[in-house]
Amino acid sequence: MSKSNNVYKDAFNRCLRLLDETRSLPSEPELGTLLGVSRTTVRSILSRMEETGLIAWNKRDKTVLRPPRTQDFFPEEETDSLAEIIERSFMRRLLAEGAEAGMQINELELAREIGVGTTSVREFLIRFSRFGLIEKRRNSHWVLKGFTRAFALELTEIREMFELRSAAAFAALPEDSPVWADLDRLEVEHRQLADEIATRFNEFSELDERFHRLIHRASHNRFIVDFYDVIAMIFHYHYQWNKAQERERNEVAVQEHLAYIAALKSRDPGKVDAACRKHLKSARQTLLSSIPEGRQAQLA
Amino acid sequence: MSKSNNVYKDAFNRCLRLLDETRSLPSEPELGTLLGVSRTTVRSILSRMEETGLIAWNKRDKTVLRPPRTQDFFPEEETDSLAEIIERSFMRRLLAEGAEAGMQINELELAREIGVGTTSVREFLIRFSRFGLIEKRRNSHWVLKGFTRAFALELTEIREMFELRSAAAFAALPEDSPVWADLDRLEVEHRQLADEIATRFNEFSELDERFHRLIHRASHNRFIVDFYDVIAMIFHYHYQWNKAQERERNEVAVQEHLAYIAALKSRDPGKVDAACRKHLKSARQTLLSSIPEGRQAQLA
DNA sequence: AAAATGTTTTTTCACGATAAAAGACATTAT
DNA sequence: ATAATGTCTTTTATCGTGAAAAAACATTTT
Numbered sequence: 001m002s003k004s005n006n007v008y009k010d011a012f013n014r015c016l017r018l019l020d021e022t023r024s025l026p027s028e029p030e031l032g033t034l035l036g037v038s039r040t041t042v043r044s045i046l047s048r049m050e051e052t053g054l055i056a057w058n059k060r061d062k063t064v065l066r067p068p069r070t071q072d073f074f075p076e077e078e079t080d081s082l083a084e085i086i087e088r089s090f091m092r093r094l095l096a097e098g099a100e101a102g103m104q105i106n107e108l109e110l111a112r113e114i115g116v117g118t119t120s121v122r123e124f125l126i127r128f129s130r131f132g133l134i135e136k137r138r139n140s141h142w143v144l145k146g147f148t149r150a151f152a153l154e155l156t157e158i159r160e161m162f163e164l165r166s167a168a169a170f171a172a173l174p175e176d177s178p179v180w181a182d183l184d185r186l187e188v189e190h191r192q193l194a195d196e197i198a199t200r201f202n203e204f205s206e207l208d209e210r211f212h213r214l215i216h217r218a219s220h221n222r223f224i225v226d227f228y229d230v231i232a233m234i235f236h237y238h239y240q241w242n243k244a245q246e247r248e249r250n251e252v253a254v255q256e257h258l259a260y261i262a263a264l265k266s267r268d269p270g271k272v273d274a275a276c277r278k279h280l281k282s283a284r285q286t287l288l289s290s291i292p293e294g295r296q297a298q299l300a
Numbered sequence: 301m302s303k304s305n306n307v308y309k310d311a312f313n314r315c316l317r318l319l320d321e322t323r324s325l326p327s328e329p330e331l332g333t334l335l336g337v338s339r340t341t342v343r344s345i346l347s348r349m350e351e352t353g354l355i356a357w358n359k360r361d362k363t364v365l366r367p368p369r370t371q372d373f374f375p376e377e378e379t380d381s382l383a384e385i386i387e388r389s390f391m392r393r394l395l396a397e398g399a400e401a402g403m404q405i406n407e408l409e410l411a412r413e414i415g416v417g418t419t420s421v422r423e424f425l426i427r428f429s430r431f432g433l434i435e436k437r438r439n440s441h442w443v444l445k446g447f448t449r450a451f452a453l454e455l456t457e458i459r460e461m462f463e464l465r466s467a468a469a470f471a472a473l474p475e476d477s478p479v480w481a482d483l484d485r486l487e488v489e490h491r492q493l494a495d496e497i498a499t500r501f502n503e504f505s506e507l508d509e510r511f512h513r514l515i516h517r518a519s520h521n522r523f524i525v526d527f528y529d530v531i532a533m534i535f536h537y538h539y540q541w542n543k544a545q546e547r548e549r550n551e552v553a554v555q556e557h558l559a560y561i562a563a564l565k566s567r568d569p570g571k572v573d574a575a576c577r578k579h580l581k582s583a584r585q586t587l588l589s590s591i592p593e594g595r596q597a598q599l600a
Numbered sequence: 601a602a603a604a605t606g607t608t609t610t611t612t613c614a615c616g617a618t619a620a621a622a623g624a625c626a627t628t629a630t
Numbered sequence: 631a632t633a634a635t636g637t638c639t640t641t642t643a644t645c646g647t648g649a650a651a652a653a654a655c656a657t658t659t660t
Contacts, residue, residue: 002649003613007439027604037439038652043606059605060659082614108641117615118642119419126426132522139307139621139642145522154521161461221454222432222445223530227523302619303643327634338622343636359635360629382644408611417645418612439612439651 010079011035012045016068019054025062082116086124089114091237094133094147101146105134131230147238149291156284159231160277162224163215167260167276170218171267179218180265186211187261194254197247204250205239211257215264234287242290249286256282310379311335312345316368319354325362382416386424389414391537394433394447401446405434431530447538449591456584459531460577462524463515467560467576470518471567479518480565486511487561494554497547504550505539511557515564534587542590549586556582 014035018025025031031042050057052072055064090110093099111121125142128134133151134142145151173179189207193200209232216228239246256279263275314335318325325331331342350357352372355364390410393399411421425442428434433451434442445451473479489507493500509532516528539546556579563575 002615002647003651005650007651029604039605040651040653044651106641119614119616119644122642123423123426123613126423130430130526132526140623141641151522154523157521158523161465165461221457222451223454223458223527226432230523302617302645303621305620307621329634339635340621340623344621406611419614419644419646422613423643440653441611 105142309374405442
């Protein structure tokens with residue numbers, strides 16, 4: 001099979017959505033930057049759009065002939081990259097019952113189960129290993145360390161260290177730094193979400209990530225910024241799996257964020273520290289309380 | 301070529317050194333644990349030792365017939381794993397003149413240059429990416445961020461945060477913890493090295509790593525412990541490349557370590573903090589001063 | 601001449617295949 | 631009965647290969 005053309009399919013779908021808005025498409029290089037793909041892929045997309053009668057394409061002229069229909073789109077599942085597919089399968093296994101610490105991970109078995117080559121699985125596991133949940137035995141298998149209470153505590157310890165420092169750096173940023181505008185925009189989004197929390201509570205996690213990433217970026221330290229990937233990954237899958245009191249949790253978190261934002265804007269180090277600590281404390285509580293009892297025993 | 305038998309060759313060489321000490325070799329499983337390889341590899345080693353007349357092998361009986369000669373050993377370079385070979389080549393390039401930040405890294409070119417398959421290079425780059433020196437453009441090349449002054453500052457910032465915390469945790473460890481014995485042993489080694497620093501100064505870097513790893517382990521946090529890999533890697537290659545004032549540097553560092561050890565043993569948080577800060581400060585100075593001027597300009 | 605399109609080359613991504621190494625199972629010795 | 635040896639099976643590490651995607655080069659259009 002060698003390589004799937006998911007990049008093309010995904011870009012094609014995104015390009016279809018562009019069709020709704022305009023009468024004609026921009027130049028090839030421009031489309032490339034817009035979709036984040038190379039001109040080669042852009043041209044494949046245009047070829048297909050021409051074939052299926054979506055556009056008339058003649059050199060610079062790319063006129064939209066008809067609006068896209070549902071059947072013009074490639075199925076969603078064909079637009080995922082192999083890495084995403086492997087990650088999902090792996091996380092499902094990891095968070096499923098019976099994924100005990102100390103368990104062996106078998107590349108070949110994983111690859112067969114998911115239906116992909118071993119190379120892709122190996123590369124995924126290497127990338128994934130930085131999250132601290134698995135470990136390699138040289139020339140041999142991987143060992144699952146387990147999503148335990150110990151893991152959550154170690155993760156939050158670093159998170160708290162990094163975020164307190166980043167928040168302090170943020171508050172010390174000069175008045176004319178563009179981050180203050182970013183923060184204002186996020187504040188507006190938070191207020192809007194707070195007003196409609198009853199129906200939109202599930203939109204919080206995306207906002208949460210953008211907010212914390214903005215703060216971490218103020219550290220100007222690649223290790224701190226990169227570490228947020230670990231947190232984001234854990235939160236992403238964890239909350240997908242644990243939906244208990246999601247609305248209440250997010251409602252509280254939004255308010256904490258607003259207080260945190262106000263503290264940052266006050267630029268008072270003491271206030272920033274307090275608001276940050278308060279939010280991190282409840283974030284830790286939330287994470288810990290959602291680790292099932294069975295997993296807490298896996299400390300050994 | 302598929303896979304080199306460096307594991308076997310390396311274990312064989314190590315096993316040869318064992319021959320000097322005994323009249324007969326232990327059981328296969330025992331040898332396996334001793335050498336850190338499987339029984340399959342142990343049996344290959346024994347086979348060859350029998351063939352070359354080093355031992356007489358009959359089931360449980362493995363009698364040493366003659367001491368190993370120089371030509372019995374496999375050449376050193378054949379005992380390196382592919383990963384080590386790639387790492388060395390890559391680091392040579394990275395630390396060589398002309399490795400400017402922003403430069404592209406080409407998997408295929410690297411693979412051809414080193415004479416290995418692309419898969420191994422890819423896997424190496426993925427593993428290496430956690431050091432924060434390179435970054436992947438999806439579906440495209442890697443970008444070198446460069447071993448710049450900024451990198452060194454970001455690295456030391458985290459290091460200082462982590463080590464101060466670990467040192468505090470260390471000092472708070474109960475009297476009966478086995479780490480105190482470990483520390484005592486390290487203290488003795490430090491004193492011995494201090495006495496013969498004029499001739500043995502190049503042995504410091506190995507001792508340095510063991511000392512700091514012991515302290516970091518007291519944090520009981522996998523992220524802190526793992527982060528020392530980044531520091532160790534940088535120091536390893538960096539000092540291999542920059543030998544200026546090595547003796548003086550190490551002499552100072554040994555003394556700082558001894559003061560640091562004394563502070564830890566006093567279990568006084570204030571003293572520990574002070575000694576730790578002092579050492580970390582001079583470590584940072586050493587690292588920064590060894591970044592050539594040309595590289596400092598690469599901040600952008 | 602700058603920017604687009606058309607064409608060709610190179611690189612990345614993913615696979616199956618194969619030898620090395622690990623691991624499992626069967627047999628034998630203490 | 632335990633622990634070793636002998637044998638067979640499975641998994642890991644690595645390569646070459648080929649399609650997808652990117653990038654480079656050449657040509658045309660504005």
